[in-house]
Amino acid sequence: MSTNKAKRIVIKIGSSSLTSMQGEISRRKLEKIVDEVVRLKDDGHEVLLVSSGAVAAGYRKLGCWTRPNELPEKQAAASIGQGLLIESYSDLFLSHGYIGSQILITRNDFSDENRYNNARNTINVLLERGIIPIINENDTITIDRLKFGDNDTLSAKVAGLVDADQLIILSDIDGLYDSDPRKNPDAQLLETVDEITEDIEAAAGDPGSAVGTGGMKSKIDAFKITMASGIDAFLGKAATENIVYDAVYGDATGTYFSPKPDNDNLNQKKQWIAFNSGPQGEVTIHRQAEVSIVEKKKSLHLSDIHHVDGRFSKGAVVRIKDLHGEEIGLGVVNYSSEKLQDVVNQTNNEQLDLKKVAVESGDLVCHLDIKVPVGL
Numbered sequence: 001m002s003t004n005k006a007k008r009i010v011i012k013i014g015s016s017s018l019t020s021m022q023g024e025i026s027r028r029k030l031e032k033i034v035d036e037v038v039r040l041k042d043d044g045h046e047v048l049l050v051s052s053g054a055v056a057a058g059y060r061k062l063g064c065w066t067r068p069n070e071l072p073e074k075q076a077a078a079s080i081g082q083g084l085l086i087e088s089y090s091d092l093f094l095s096h097g098y099i100g101s102q103i104l105i106t107r108n109d110f111s112d113e114n115r116y117n118n119a120r121n122t123i124n125v126l127l128e129r130g131i132i133p134i135i136n137e138n139d140t141i142t143i144d145r146l147k148f149g150d151n152d153t154l155s156a157k158v159a160g161l162v163d164a165d166q167l168i169i170l171s172d173i174d175g176l177y178d179s180d181p182r183k184n185p186d187a188q189l190l191e192t193v194d195e196i197t198e199d200i201e202a203a204a205g206d207p208g209s210a211v212g213t214g215g216m217k218s219k220i221d222a223f224k225i226t227m228a229s230g231i232d233a234f235l236g237k238a239a240t241e242n243i244v245y246d247a248v249y250g251d252a253t254g255t256y257f258s259p260k261p262d263n264d265n266l267n268q269k270k271q272w273i274a275f276n277s278g279p280q281g282e283v284t285i286h287r288q289a290e291v292s293i294v295e296k297k298k299s300l301h302l303s304d305i306h307h308v309d310g311r312f313s314k315g316a317v318v319r320i321k322d323l324h325g326e327e328i329g330l331g332v333v334n335y336s337s338e339k340l341q342d343v344v345n346q347t348n349n350e351q352l353d354l355k356k357v358a359v360e361s362g363d364l365v366c367h368l369d370i371k372v373p374v375g376l
């Protein structure tokens with residue numbers, strides 16, 4: 001890794017790395033992460049922080065003795081805690097001459113392409129002006145169905161959004177082990193990973209602490225996103241001295257996740273389709289079409305459609321499936337579900353002149369934009 005180029009770096013810090021034994025925010029731990037960010041800023045890098053900790057910072061003031069488990073209490077605690085968390089970050093950054101800003105995101109903000117692009121523009125302005133965006137999920141108002149749920153995948157999606165050079169995930173463990181270290185005392189640290197294999201998926205267990213939400217599973221999901229998007233990533237222990245600085249300069253103890261080679265990387269449009277769009281329907285295709293779109297890399301045409309599920313409009317992202325229900329990939333459709341269904345119905349009744357449809361509106365249904373498996 002080159003040492004003299006200014007980089008755009010996303011740092012994710014989990015609840016377990018910001019809290020005391022009692023589960024409350026630890027000022028000392030907050031100061032440590034701020035000091036690390038300041039060092040990178042002083043070196044000329046752009047830094048975004050994805051910080052958990054809203055619930056931890058707020059539950060005591062809500063009147064709960066322990067971290068709540070029920071969603072309304074957690075959301076209420078986050079409503080108190082998010083403000084306190086940002087206040088602490090802002091004060092600490094200001095004492096070093098830097099300004100922090102708050103960005104709260106819900107999954108909806110990313111599944112709408114306009115809002116997604118808008119978020120990128122806003123963050124770019126902040127970064128160009130030397131501000132440190134501090135991002136969290138908008139816990140207080142997000143309902144379960146629309147949650148990212150964990151900040152690990154959120155941080156990887158943010159890294160893709162801003163075309164970051166590196167994602168650093170800080171946790172309470174010094175990297176990825178070849179099996180869950182709580183269950184296997186002989187587990188070995190993996191220093192580099194360039195492919196998420198089935199063994200790695202199997203090694204990733206649930207959270208180790210009462211305050212963490214995603215565990216190693218959601219971190220692996222996050223690294224699948226960075227690896228497919230051409231972004232370097234690192235997992236290390238938040239408490240280790242200079243961990244962030246050393247991770248940026250390639251000297252840290254932890255796990256480095258290398259991206260796929262350049263020509264396999266997804267561009268930003270494809271990243272959005274793959275990881276953020278939230279497909280709205282399904283198009284099942286004939287066997288011959290499967291061979292032609294996967295092996296011959298051809299596009300999908302009206303005569304390839306076997307049936308359609310769900311309601312979607314022209315321009316929506318849909319899942320493309322084979323006749324066994326296996327997902328082949330994702331694509332942006334040129335037709336609404338109603339129109340496609342009409343075509344399928346008429347074809348079945350042998351009434352439709354496909355050539356006529358092709359002449360009238362072009363019979364290209366979609367390209368195979370994303371081939372599965374791409375990540376999540």
Ligand SMILES: Nc1ncnc2c1ncn2[C@@H]1O[C@H](COP(=O)(O)OP(=O)(O)O)[C@@H](O)[C@H]1O
Pocket residue numbers: 013014015016017170171172173175176177178179180181182203204205206207208209211212213214215216
């Ligand atoms: N293969 C593995 N390698 C490392 N840690 C693992 C593995 N499987 C499960 N874990 C657990 O995942 C925990 C980190 O996830 P989590 O508690 O959600 O932390 P955070 O709050 O930092 O997101 C570790 O403390 C560890 O106990």
Ligand SMILES: N[C@@H](CCC(=O)OP(=O)(O)O)C(=O)O
Pocket residue numbers: 013014015016051052053054055056078136137139149150151152211212213214215
């Ligand atoms: N958004 C929540 C935390 C969600 C989360 O992913 O936590 P963690 O698994 O500790 O990174 C909060 O601020 O309390």
